[in-house]
Amino acid sequence: MTDLDFRCTGVRPEPFGASPTLLFGLRIEERDHLPVHAVALRCQLRIEPAKRTYDPDEVDMLGDLFGEPTRWSSTLKPLQFAHASITVPAFSGTTHVDLPVPCTYDTEVASASYFRALARGEVPLLMLFSGTVFTGNDRFRAEPIPWHKEASCLMPVAVWQELIEAYFPNTGWLRLRKDCLEDLRRYRSAHALPSWERVFEDLLATAEAAQLKGAE
Structure with missing residues (x-):
């Protein structure tokens, strides 16, 4: 089976998107150096809030999500951030691609509320990969990407702030009945x-x- 290794090389705002989008740089390596014709790649991104510390002001802002700090040992659970997909072109050995991830500033969405509460530092993210690899030397075959394929990413809070300020300068969103x-x-x-x-x-x-x- 084709053995792909995924690494996140960084994240930056998409400057010309129609809606707020983050670009996650991916380094993809085929460890056996077999030719890869294409990859239909899917990615689920999760926030891992327990993997960082928080300033007092951030703790206050996160009360709506996680409750009182005395309860955080049981409430600081992973949050769903986004799903994204991309078609990776043919390569041999190693390739680098950008994974576009659409974002929302709707404060009713847990991930947006979490990002908004942070003032500085980095956001611990886990990228879970799935999809299909199209490969083969003498014959064409399709193989699933194993569910255990994942990569960690530390996204600077400043990147999120830059993205939101570019698309929604000095504004916020409320959803009402x-x-x-x-x-x-x-x-x-x-x-x-x-x-x-x-x-x-x-x-x-x-x-x-x-x-x-x-x-x-």
């Missing part, structure tokens, strides 16, 4: 507010004033 969104639309219209930022600022100011009045 339709009825809640319609209530906000009516509030905005009734008060002739020029932007959604003003809607939330107005509501927060009203709530703060009511809280101060109640405390008197």
Whole structure:
């Protein structure tokens, strides 16, 4: 069976993508140096949060995901990040390719919420590979990539921050129920507010004033 070895050589933002995309550099080696005609490669990426430490501010931001730090020994479980696929062209020995991984900034998605909570350092990722290898010298054959093929990757937090700032500068995303969104639309219209930022600022100011009045 064809023996492929996978290594992650780095990660960087895709500068010209239609949507936020990270490019993971892969070094793929066929250890027996048999000719590889192509690889239909699939990759599952997982975040391994237990493999790094966290600053106090990061701990506070991660409460929604993992609860109180006293519980982290049982709640700091791997998080699903993304699935990606690519067709690797023919090679012999070793080749290098970029694996495009689409990303989201939806704060309801656990991975995006996790990335947003981090201020610095690196994100421990595990890349799990599967797919099909097309190989053969005298005859063409297809072989599955064994499920145990994987690679570790330390993605700098700064790379994620650079990606999000490029596509969504100084902004964030909230997902709301339709009825809640319609209530906000009516509030905005009734008060002739020029932007959604003003809607939330107005509501927060009203709530703060009511809280101060109640405390008197």
